[in-house]
Amino acid sequence: MNISITVTIFLKYLCFLFMPVIFITCSLSEYNLHNNAPTDPAIQEYFDRFETEASFFGLEFDVAGKNIYGIISDLDSNRIGNCSFSKNHPRRITIDREYWDGANDMEREYVIFHELGHCYLERIHDNSKSGSGMCRSIMQSGESDCYLIYNDKTRDYYLKELFNRL
Numbered sequence: 001m002n003i004s005i006t007v008t009i010f011l012k013y014l015c016f017l018f019m020p021v022i023f024i025t026c027s028l029s030e031y032n033l034h035n036n037a038p039t040d041p042a043i044q045e046y047f048d049r050f051e052t053e054a055s056f057f058g059l060e061f062d063v064a065g066k067n068i069y070g071i072i073s074d075l076d077s078n079r080i081g082n083c084s085f086s087k088n089h090p091r092r093i094t095i096d097r098e099y100w101d102g103a104n105d106m107e108r109e110y111v112i113f114h115e116l117g118h119c120y121l122e123r124i125h126d127n128s129k130s131g132s133g134m135c136r137s138i139m140q141s142g143e144s145d146c147y148l149i150y151n152d153k154t155r156d157y158y159l160k161e162l163f164n165r166l
């Protein structure tokens with residue numbers, strides 16, 4: 001029996017909200033289909049950036065070394081990103097094609113770094129919030145009522161939090 005976990009990001013209304021979807025399956029067929037699939041070059045750019053940003057904190061990350069690959073594909077309505085992982089199989093990040101095509105650089109970075117938070121760092125969702133209601137973590141799930149704005153002003157904070165360097 002193999003246990004796999006899928007974590008999904010949904011986009012709702014005008015801000016990011018996240019909901020986790022966890023599937024437990026005894027089937028390996030999905031992983032076999034995608035085994036050794038190459039990472040989309042457009043996503044690879046952000047995998048490289050993830051490693052570079054981590055290096056600024058003295059962390060040596062190797063996304064490919066963890067057998068993680070990323071693809072752009074069609075996800076269900078409102079789903080923008082997804083991380084599927086299990087212990088002994090490739091970890092797959094899927095970004096919704098429609099979202100990707102309409103996203104700017106910061107929005108693309110946000111969803112990929114969030115998914116790498118799951119797939120690479122093995123983090124779970126964190127819905128804690130500040131007194132003003134701001135999400136304390138880039139790993140927020142959307143199941144709380146915190147708000148998250150990811151831009152030039154907040155990016156440093158959220159990267160420190162992502163890499164556990166606050």
Ligand SMILES: [Zn+2]
Nearest residue numbers: 007008009018
């Ligand atoms: Zn998530």
